[in-house]
């Protein structure tokens with residue numbers, strides 16, 4: 264696992280966006296896994312600016328969702344499908360057929376989960392998966408004690424996650440669904456490159472447990488330690504509880520420039 268400490272969220276967004284742009288230059292139809300929440304927005308802003316400036320051609324680029332709420336009406340603005348269309352698909356100018364996600368409104372949720380795992384495989388797998396992190400260490404919607412081998416499936420949100428996400432639902436926790444579909448941790452680990460961005464002091468404890476703690480399902484993001492190519496990008500505040508911060512700064516400062524993230 265590589266840990267990169269950046270001065271602020273904007274710098275993190277720029278660094279990751281450049282890595283995605285480099286991927287699409289090398290592999291124009293690469294499949295980018297996108298995450299929702301506030302944290303990845305600087306990545307999408309930086310990527311959109313690159314596309315607008317003609318620095319990367321996204322005419323064959325593909326994106327896919329990490330997770331989705333269950334039971335929101337189709338087209339609900341806070342469904343993750345609508346969110347990804349608004350924050351990524353439209354700003355990048357991608358067509359509707361370049362985007363896949365699980366069906367959160369399916370009558371048979373289990374079948375929808377299995378279908379999504381199959382869709383990811385037939386798409387050739389995820390090339391780069393962007394991840395955020397919950398305050399409890401969740402990735403996607405894999406709450407603490409999710410199996411590290413889990414596949415895409417239905418999960419029940421913790422009260423804390425519903426409280427955290429109520430800000431997207433008029434600060435009304437009653438409107439936050441209890442159930443979600445999320446790529447499993449086993450599914451996420453199949454992506455070729457995992458890039459987790461965490462910013463702000465509220466994430467510092469979860470980041471320290473992810474990077475320096477034991478691999479344990481109680482901190483789902485610690486599964487990144489099992490991946491051969493995982494990058495954790497953190498701002499100073501989110502890095503504030505890392506004991507090895509000095510080492511991470513030193514290794515990144517001395518990294519061969521050709522290597523990229």
Ligand SMILES: N[C@@H]1[C@@H](O)[C@H](O)[C@@H](COP(=O)(O)O)O[C@@H]1O
Nearest residue numbers: 298300301302395396397403404
């Ligand atoms: N399912 C999403 C996660 O993918 C995201 O990482 C997390 C943190 O969101 P934020 O970046 O807004 O803190 O929120 C939700 O739970």
